[in-house]
Amino acid sequence: MISSPKSDPMLPLVVEVVSEILESTPIVTPLEVLQRLEAVDPEQVERWRKGQLPYLERGITAGLSRVARLLRLLREHALSIGLTATPGKYPRRLRFSKRGDAESEQAYSTHFARPKSEAEPATGVDPIS
Numbered sequence: 001m002i003s004s005p006k007s008d009p010m011l012p013l014v015v016e017v018v019s020e021i022l023e024s025t026p027i028v029t030p031l032e033v034l035q036r037l038e039a040v041d042p043e044q045v046e047r048w049r050k051g052q053l054p055y056l057e058r059g060i061t062a063g064l065s066r067v068a069r070l071l072r073l074l075r076e077h078a079l080s081i082g083l084t085a086t087p088g089k090y091p092r093r094l095r096f097s098k099r100g101d102a103e104s105e106q107a108y109s110t111h112f113a114r115p116k117s118e119a120e121p122a123t124g125v126d127p128i129s
Contacts, residue, residue, distance in 0.1 A: 010066075013037060014073045018081075018112075026114040029088060030107070033074050034060075039067050048094065055095040056108065071107040078112035085110050 017036045021028045034040045044059025053059050060067055079085065088109040096108035 008069070008073060010069060011073055011077065014070060014077055018074070018077060022114070028074070028078060028083065028112040030071055030074060030110065031056075034062075034067065034070065037070060038062070039070060055098055055100070057096065057098050068107070074112070075107070075110070082115065083112035084115060086113055087111070 014033065014037075017033050018028050020036070021032055031040070031045060035042050035045060039062035040056070040060045044053065044061070045056070047053050048056045048059055057064060057067075062070075075085070088111045090109070095105070097104035
């Protein structure tokens, strides 16, 4: 068992993917990270979104223990670089895990966002209080 997230060999992969995502958007989602790390195929995600899979884990191509590890590393890294954890918004109730337990569902559905001041482009105009 790996004792420290900093020594986890998958951490550099997560760090790289999070960096790439933040270059184009202020929000990092677990689904995006898992797709970029090829733990889940985008086709399977689309099938799940359309209700063709009862839960996302059914379409995961990597082992579930690996995915759980990636989700943990994502959360720890995102919080360590100052991203804020926020609940993901989905148009309808989608189930992520086979078990459907709150902890697993939260790990998949939590998005990580830059603080508003960093996410919004500077306009050069001071907001009126």
